[in-house]
Amino acid sequence: QKEVEQDPGPLSVPEGAIVSLNCTYSNSAFQYFMWYRQYSRKGPELLMYTYSSGNKEDGRFTAQVDKSSKYISLFIRDSQPSDSATYLCAMSEGYSSASKIIFGSGTRLSIRP
């Protein structure tokens, strides 16, 4: 069993819809939870990170972490065609460079105009 599980999709929704992306994990030592966006033929870019449990909002994006359920989510409001990409969840035990980041396999998202 992988440490981080993520539904690969693909997920296709109409423009303006609310998108929900999710990951589960097994390592209770994870404290930092990240969401990366990866466009085709590009490297991943960090969207946002959350420390421990709770919610964090940044514009149209909201990240949620439920450590009791080992479940994290990313919500995208008012989705745009430019949001079409692969979204990778990622986690680590600490914030320093010594803390290895474990990535999910990514969910491919397509926003239909």
Added chain:
Amino acid sequence: EAGVVQSPRYKIIEKKQPVAFWCNPISGHNTLYWYRQNLGQGPELLIRYENEEAVDDSQLPKDRFSAERLKGVDSTLKIQPAELGDSAVYLCASSLDPRQTSYNEQFFGPGTRLTVL
């Protein structure tokens, strides 16, 4: 400010041939990472450098992979000889000295897509 630069962007070789990838991190970033991303998977760490020192190479297949970071700036990752299973995207990332920031964000390059025939 320029991001992480990698070259070549694409490489096609026959199995048993050698191949090398080059990475230039963001200026001032002390930590450099090499990741491998297989198709449909997330990146997996191969090696991490703090300045010139390889501080975590536990996931690097040392029988055929080697890496170096001369002068603590640019880095090269080499595979010799390449095998069919090495086909993947090789990503380089860099981050600031973690003592200077509360969260150690990694910035990724565009990657080198390797195809081994």
